[in-house]
Each structure stands twice: as C-alpha cells, then as structure tokens.
Amino acid sequence: MTDLPDIADELPPDRSLGFQVRRCHRAFDRVLNAQLAREGLASGFWYFLRALWQENGATQKRLAQLNNVTEPTAVAMLRAMDGLGLIERVRNAEDRRKVNVFLTPRGEALRGALTPHARRINAVAGEGVSARDLETCLRVLKKMSDNLAAEAARLADAPLR
Amino acid sequence: MTDLPDIADELPPDRSLGFQVRRCHRAFDRVLNAQLAREGLASGFWYFLRALWQENGATQKRLAQLNNVTEPTAVAMLRAMDGLGLIERVRNAEDRRKVNVFLTPRGEALRGALTPHARRINAVAGEGVSARDLETCLRVLKKMSDNLAAEAARLADAPLR
DNA sequence: CGATCAGACTTAGATAGCTAAGTATTTTAT
DNA sequence: ATAAAATACTTAGCTATCTAAGTCTGATCG
The missing domain is CATH 1.20.5 (Single alpha-helices involved in coiled-coils or other helix-helix interfaces)
Structure with a gap:
C-alpha cells in the first residue's frame, strides 16, 4: 500500500473521460446558446432544425433518434417550434399514429443564418x-x-x- | 456548384465535434444515473460528493468551479444534499459571506460505494x-x-x- | 372477428442546468 | 470615515432533459 494506489483510487477529474466529456459538453452548449440568442432562438431548436434540413418530413420518433433525445423531449421542443412557426406537424394519413414534421419557409430560411455559427464553433473548439x-x-x-x-x-x- | 460543397455545408453530425460531445455526454450521464439510482441517489450528487472527497470544507463557490456549474446550481444541489444528511454547511466565522461545506459521516461513507462505479463506467466507455x-x-x-x-x-x- | 400486443405520440411530474436580479458582507478608494 | 465596488451566497423563474404512465392506432394470432 504505497501512496500511488490511493491517488489512483481518487480518479481525479483530469483523468476521467466522463468528467471531461461533461465539461466539454457544457462549454459547447454555452457558446451555442450565446450564438443562438443573437438570432432570438433557444439552443434546443438547433438540433431539430439541423435534423430537418437533412430529413424534412421525418416523424417525431425519427427526429428524437437523430438527436439522441427521448420522445417526450422531442414533443416539447417541436411543439414550441410549431408555436413559433418554424415547422408544421401533419398527421400521417396512411398510419395515423405517426406525425410528419415539415419545415416552414421560415424554418428553412434559418439554415443560411445558423449553419455558419455551427461551423465557426467547431472551428474555434479545434483551434x-x-x-x-x-x-x-x-x-x-x-x-x-x-x-x-x-x-x-x-x-x-x-x-x- | 457541384454537389460536394453542398454536402460539406451540411456539417453532418458524424463530422461535428459538438454533436458527438453532446451524444457522448448523454451516454455517460444515462449510465451514471442508472448506477446511482441503485444506491438511491440522484446523479447530480455524484459530482459534488467527489469534489468534497478531494476538498472537504470547500466553499460553495469553489465547489461550483470544481464542477463547472454555476453558483445557483451548486446552491440547489447542496441544499438537497444537506436535506439528506450527506453534508453540513457552516457559515465561515472569518468571512461571513462564505459557507464551508463538510461531509457528514454518511456522505463520507458513500465514497467506498460510489468510486468503483465511476471507475467501471470509464472502463466500459474505453473498451x-x-x-x-x-x-x-x-x-x-x-x-x-x-x-x-x-x-x-x-x-x-x-x-x- | 375479436382480443391482445406493439408502436407513435402525448401528458405529468421530477431533475439539473442556466441567467438575471437581490441580499449581506467585505474591500477599496476617495 | 464613508461611499462605491466587489464578493459569496441566495432567490426567482426559465429551458432542456428524463422516466413513467396514458391514449390512440395498427398488427398479430387464436
């Protein structure tokens, strides 16, 4: 029982991937929020908008999967986006359990404004x-x-x- | 205007560090929560307990910094932990603005139970x-x-x- | 055909994070 | 000495996430 094992047992934050991933996530999130606030948007919208730019008309379940969030989270977010006129939700005629989500022109238009921010944040991070x-x-x-x-x-x- | 630049402009999730960090963070958090639930604890406590195992008696501000959370977040968490008898908060006599946080025996005892979980999660992640x-x-x-x-x-x- | 099972969405309620603004205490600078 | 600034904590209220349970719709199977 030297003192080295003790230090190892403490699993210091500097050596913990879980801790560093958490810290890095919060750092990304803060900057993303600051950028989106300038466009008058909440940060949660970003991930759904991006998914829709790639897969317009996707179901809510699909959008939840693409974003790695649960379905209730997706529902809440999409309802808010609907309220702002960024998307439209239409009940699927063939399978009435499903709801397809489509960008409105306004949602589509944000693409040009937002994508450069995302690219820039990734660039800053990797400097x-x-x-x-x-x-x-x-x-x-x-x-x-x-x-x-x-x-x-x-x-x-x-x-x- | 070939189609390649368009694809690049989309910044697909697979190529975005921000996205992958977010996804990885959520994955860590889910597993951590599942483990802590078995000990009857909420996941937020983990980070503060660990900080206290390293720096018992730290001020609330210091604990917030160590965890990369804001002070209000720390206050809420520490109050909950106080309520459960895991810590004690004592007003500093020399500088009465400060509150020093100390582990109770119960909080100290969790160290042995929880540290192996954290080590295991990091090990699983890196397999x-x-x-x-x-x-x-x-x-x-x-x-x-x-x-x-x-x-x-x-x-x-x-x-x- | 009808009962049961599965799927997609929704609701309800909890947790953990944030910002902005407020209070009490100490330090600094006239 | 006192007014102003800074510090540490707190409060209030919002956002994004989760889990558990509920509703409606479609699929399966006896």
Missing part, C-alpha cells in the same frame, strides 16, 4: 489541435457513445443485480 | 480503444473546453456584434 488528433477524438467519442449505449441497455435488462 | 487514443481524446477534450471557455468570455464581453 491549436492537429487535424489528426481531432479525427482521433471524433472516433473515440463515437466508440465511447456506442459502448455506453450498450451498457445502458444491459443495465436496463438486468433489473436487479 | 476497445487504445490507451494512446484515450489519452489523445482526453487532451483534445480539455483543449476544446478551454478554447470554448475563452470564446464564451469573448462573446460575453462583446455585447453587440
């Missing part, structure tokens, strides 16, 4: 980091997300343990 | 990734956090733009 290291980070983040999603599913399956 | 790539990711995440924090400060300083 001083080599392209190669950024690629590695991107790849590791995806892998970790997948690993953790699998673990979450495992935990949900095993009710007691 | 199948080389130690070297994990180091790179850690380093890039810290750098991006710093870059974005500086940008946030810049944006706050420049009220109009």
Whole structure:
C-alpha cells in the first residue's frame, strides 16, 4: 500500500473521460446558446432544425433518434417550434399514429443564418489541435457513445443485480 | 456548384465535434444515473460528493468551479444534499459571506460505494480503444473546453456584434 | 372477428442546468 | 470615515432533459 494506489483510487477529474466529456459538453452548449440568442432562438431548436434540413418530413420518433433525445423531449421542443412557426406537424394519413414534421419557409430560411455559427464553433473548439488528433477524438467519442449505449441497455435488462 | 460543397455545408453530425460531445455526454450521464439510482441517489450528487472527497470544507463557490456549474446550481444541489444528511454547511466565522461545506459521516461513507462505479463506467466507455487514443481524446477534450471557455468570455464581453 | 400486443405520440411530474436580479458582507478608494 | 465596488451566497423563474404512465392506432394470432 504505497501512496500511488490511493491517488489512483481518487480518479481525479483530469483523468476521467466522463468528467471531461461533461465539461466539454457544457462549454459547447454555452457558446451555442450565446450564438443562438443573437438570432432570438433557444439552443434546443438547433438540433431539430439541423435534423430537418437533412430529413424534412421525418416523424417525431425519427427526429428524437437523430438527436439522441427521448420522445417526450422531442414533443416539447417541436411543439414550441410549431408555436413559433418554424415547422408544421401533419398527421400521417396512411398510419395515423405517426406525425410528419415539415419545415416552414421560415424554418428553412434559418439554415443560411445558423449553419455558419455551427461551423465557426467547431472551428474555434479545434483551434491549436492537429487535424489528426481531432479525427482521433471524433472516433473515440463515437466508440465511447456506442459502448455506453450498450451498457445502458444491459443495465436496463438486468433489473436487479 | 457541384454537389460536394453542398454536402460539406451540411456539417453532418458524424463530422461535428459538438454533436458527438453532446451524444457522448448523454451516454455517460444515462449510465451514471442508472448506477446511482441503485444506491438511491440522484446523479447530480455524484459530482459534488467527489469534489468534497478531494476538498472537504470547500466553499460553495469553489465547489461550483470544481464542477463547472454555476453558483445557483451548486446552491440547489447542496441544499438537497444537506436535506439528506450527506453534508453540513457552516457559515465561515472569518468571512461571513462564505459557507464551508463538510461531509457528514454518511456522505463520507458513500465514497467506498460510489468510486468503483465511476471507475467501471470509464472502463466500459474505453473498451476497445487504445490507451494512446484515450489519452489523445482526453487532451483534445480539455483543449476544446478551454478554447470554448475563452470564446464564451469573448462573446460575453462583446455585447453587440 | 375479436382480443391482445406493439408502436407513435402525448401528458405529468421530477431533475439539473442556466441567467438575471437581490441580499449581506467585505474591500477599496476617495 | 464613508461611499462605491466587489464578493459569496441566495432567490426567482426559465429551458432542456428524463422516466413513467396514458391514449390512440395498427398488427398479430387464436
């Protein structure tokens, strides 16, 4: 029992991927919010708008999946966006359980204004980091997300343990 | 105007660090919550407990900084933890603006139960990734956090733009 | 055909984060 | 010495997320 294991047991924030991902997420979110506020938008809209620019007419479930949020979160967000006239929700005629979401001209128009912000934020974040290291980070983040999603599913399956 | 520039302009989620950090954060958070729920705790407590295990007696402001949350968030969390008997808050006698936060025996005792979970979650996340790539990711995440924090400060300083 | 199961959306209520503004205390600068 | 500024905490109220449970619609199976 030297003192080194003790230090290791503490799992200091600097050495914890979970902590650093959390910190980085909040940093991104703050800047994104600051930028969107200048366009008069709340930050939550961004992710849904982007999904719709790629897949206009997607169902709410699909949009939730694309954004990695739950369906109630998507419902709340889309209702707010509907209220602002950014999107329209239309009940699907063939399968009346579904609701398809379409951009209004106003929602479509935000694309030109917002995309440069997103590109800029990513550029600022990556300043001083080599392209190669950024690629590695991107790849590791995806892998970790997948690993953790699998673990979450495992935990949900095993009710007691 | 070929079709390639268009694709690039879309900044697809797969290529966006902001998006991947967000997704990874949510994945970590879900697993952490699932684990803590088994100990009867809400996930927000984890970060404050860990900070106190390292710096028992820290002020609320210090705890907020250590966790990268705002002071109101810290206040709310610490009040809840106080209510559960995990911590005690004592007004500082020398500078009565400050409140020092101390772990109760009960809060101290959670350390043994919770730390293994955190270590395990980090281990699961990093499965199948080389130690070297994990180091790179850690380093890039810290750098991006710093870059974005500086940008946030810049944006706050420049009220109009 | 009818009952049950599954799917997509919704509602209700909780949690954790934020900003903006307020209070009490200490420090700084006339 | 006192007015002004800064600091630490708090309050109030908003946003985005979650889980659990409910409603309607469609699919399956005896």
